[in-house]
Amino acid sequence: MDELAANRELCSAALRCWYLTGATAVGKTAISLRLAAALNAEIISLDSMSIYRGMDIGTAKPPLELRRQVPHHLIDIRDPHETFSVSQYRELAHAAMGEIRARGKEVLFVGGSALYLKAMLRGLFQGPPADWDFRREVEAEVAQTGDAALHERLRQVDPVSAHRLHVNDRRRIIRALEVLRLTGRPISHWQLEFDYATPADQCRVFTIRRPRAELHERIAARVEGMFQQGLVDEVKRLLETGLELSHTAQQAVGYCEVLAYLAGAMDLPTTKERVLIRTRRFARHQETWFRGLSECRILDLLPDERPEQTVERILELGGL
Helix, strand or coil, rough: CCHHHHHHHHHHHHHHCCEECCCHHHHHHHHHHHHHHHEEEEECCCCCCEEECCCCCCCCCCCHHHHCCCEEEEECCCCCCCCCCHHHHHHHHHHHHHHHHHCCCEEEEEECCCCHHHHHHHCCEEEECCCCHHHHHHHHHHHHHHHHHHHHHHHCCCCHHHCCCCCCCCHHHHHHHHHHHCCCHHHHHHHHHHHHCCCCCHHHEEEEEHHHHHHHHHHHHHHHHHHHHHHHHHHHHHCCCCCCCCCCHCCCCCCCHHHHCCCCCCCHHHHHHHHHHHHHHHHHHHHHHHHCCEEEEEEEEECCCCHHHHHHHHHHHHHC
């Protein structure tokens, strides 16, 4: 079976699962527990930061007592200094899906990482194995010419990828150049071949949404609560391990700002404000992603709507 056919087979299996998504602080956890009970389901986390052990407060992981009520998977599976990729997530998620279904349970994905969601629903182009000689050659060149020159090099041969990738995203830019060198086709062409959409009425992907002002209030309350619960101390404990946080972990909303605070780059009130602003921006970014995925069925929560009512709406739309 070729890679494209294998990818579509995996997507077909993933499309039979249930999904509950939405922006940060929208209220997924309360709904997910009730939905899992109604479906007789186990939950697979769809959150790129909840994989890290010790990063609990800033990632708003469901408390342990709630995770004991409903089994959760792919939480606390890596240490913060370890790297983790979308392809690794997809592999582990499919393994968890098989285990859950073997127990006669439904599978419910819950979280707000849109890239992970897209990888499950539409697949992922793995591409050829790394050419380490080429990568070392390019890295040496970048040391002399800089990231802007590398980005321009990509723009000349694959403008679609160059538009999508930030000028400082060196790793992915080098990978795009590598794929072109090894396959003769731009990585954007390969990704397009793997990126096929499914209509929302053929999926069970539900994205809950609140009015912007209400969501901002919830985000503000969450950010304040994170600091009250001890986010600064949590980051201190991570640093005390003596192991440098991975690039991904360092970029997590809340953590990079607290790292800067602990380094003396800003005071605590400024840190809180920056976390608040960045969280709001992140929520807007998530909503943009979800609107762009045809599989997502947007559910606007009604004023004073209870989680039980939302679950009833989801079950009805899902055909149960």
